[in-house]
Amino acid sequence: MNEAFIIATLAAAIRAGTPVVYATIGEIFAERAGVLNLGVEGMMLVGAVVGFMVGVNTGSATTGLLAAMIAGGLLSLIHAFLTVTLYVDQVVSGLALTIFGTGLSAFLGQDYVGVSGPQFAALKIPVLSQIPFLGPILFEHDILVYLTFLLVPLAGYYIHRTRPGLHLRAVGENPATADVMGVSVARTRYFYVFVGGVLAGLAGANLSLAYTPGWIEGMTAGRGWIAVALVIFGFWQPGRAMLGAYLFGGVQSLQFSLQTIGVVIPVYFLGMLPYVFTVLVLIIATQEQVRRHIGAPAALGIPYKRGER
Amino acid sequence: MIHIRLEPRLSTPRWVSWASPVVSIILALMVGAVLIAAQGASPIEAYAAMYRGALGSGFGFAETLVKAIPLMLAGLGVAIAFRMQLWNIGAEGQLWMGAWAAAGVGLFLYAAIPMPPWLAILLMMLASMLAGGLWGAIPGALKAYLNVNEILTSLMLNSVAIFWVLYFVDILWRDPGGLGFPNTAPLDKAIWLPKLGALLFFLPPTHRVHLGLAFGIIAAAFMWYALSKMQWGYEVRVIGLNKRAAGFAGMPIARNIVLVMFLSGALAGLAGMSEVAGVAHRLQRGLSPGYGFTAIIIAWLAKLNPFAIILVSILFGGLLVAGEQIQMTMGLPASISLILQGLILFFVLAGDVLSQYRIRFR
Structure with missing residues (x-):
């Protein structure tokens, strides 16, 4: 293995991991507020198709991206309404959202399969991309990749170092106490579920407008679910979750790079890799959580009913 | 506001x-x-076409029942797990593993060892239940002994199972005489699941409803008996409601988790066998259009009641047939269902x- 191969693989890992970074950060916000949203896959798919459709019709990838964020956000409000206002079981509501989103995206996108549309082009960052080794890995991507370099540290800072972040954690850990502190549990949960939906929509558009431009039914291929798994792997911390997403991206891009250097493994087994990887990652992360006494936000999955504290 | x-x-x-x-x-x-x-289509026309396609004729209703069979088997499977608050959303993969094992027995074991057809069918059933069951027991064991989230592991294993089976369909077991279609050779006619024929007198005589319907009804009866009449069913409910209390009462929690996930997967595996031996008569791509996922909705709508699952499966079978119908006649996407x-x-x-x-x- 030579240096060019390593650089190409790592750069590909970052590109492949970026959509998952967005989806994972979004799910971290929702779960930090105490709402498990298993609808990420569905919201990503709708984001992918809406982003692409609007992109094609306006000719602007940026407009498509914004539309995808709105679409993801709106879908997430269904989940917020059912689980926060109506106390519906979060697992079932999220599954329903994924099924609905899968159907809706196929329905909306039927005339867009095989159409070509606008896309975010790669922008080399002038000075930084000249850094040996790291430059081509980190700084020869599209704008969506660079945005995650800002989003992830900001999300970590927001959650741990700001007052709204404190309220967010309070609502997820102990909603009754947050309520007494004067924080509206329902409003907080709605807001962060919506943030999760917006980021999932963005993640979908990242696929259809940048990573693999175009629309194909079911093009997320389980990435929304992998995002939910990476939240656990990341211990609900944006930074560690980003690392997990890049690991996933590495496994994903390994499929292609192994073929280019002539390693012969049937595509079927390469295709299994990301999913087997995710199962292994979950096992390892769960053991580490037990050892280090880290857990999910204490109120995750539990509806908050004021009268029944 | x-x-x-x-x-x-x-x-x-x-x-x-x-x-x-x-x-x-x-x-x-x-x-x-x-x-x-x-x-740009008329909803009334579309719904009328859906109704005609799924329920409006004897043949349509027969097709609805054909689709209901895998749904009820997989639906019963996920319902057992849900009773214990175990979220098995891996029924799709368990179904594929069951279909794979059944096809292996039907295509190769039956050809290699002389045996009566009924025995081959029985072996196909057992093999599919074993394969689906073990595939379900993996997330079960990970949950029971390592406390790993079963929602995500069972889901991830779906994709692994489908890639595994497609490797056999496309490459290892591919029928060289298949004219380029990726599927295995057909099963010997003797080991197809028998059609119910005149038993279902209210359907046109050429209908495709097969013995799998009986599997579904028998499984529902067993499940009802086990969950509401046996000590074991009580344990399953208690463990689902309160693990701590169940532990203090001396109930074997880990063992029951693995067992329930095995049974859950076994029923989904049987659904795969019934598709292979009763409908497709071979292993092929697209064998399941997501029956394992629809099964989750069915189990939930039926409030995990085994007999209600049968009725809801028929309703959803009708929805699938209706979706195909409006795709063919009106050019609307089948994703509407x-x-x-x-x-x-x-x-x-x-x-x-x-x-x-x-x-x-x-």
């Missing part, structure tokens, strides 16, 4: 419990109508709340 407040009801009025699913379906159809109209499934579930979930709470606006 309107504030909606929910007040717990002291008792559920009877009309609420039956009105909720009916109203849910009507509301889902109404939202679906908007989507169909947005595609997936959308309707999601919508029905949304409305039923919301409706269930009304059976427990009153709504107060202020």
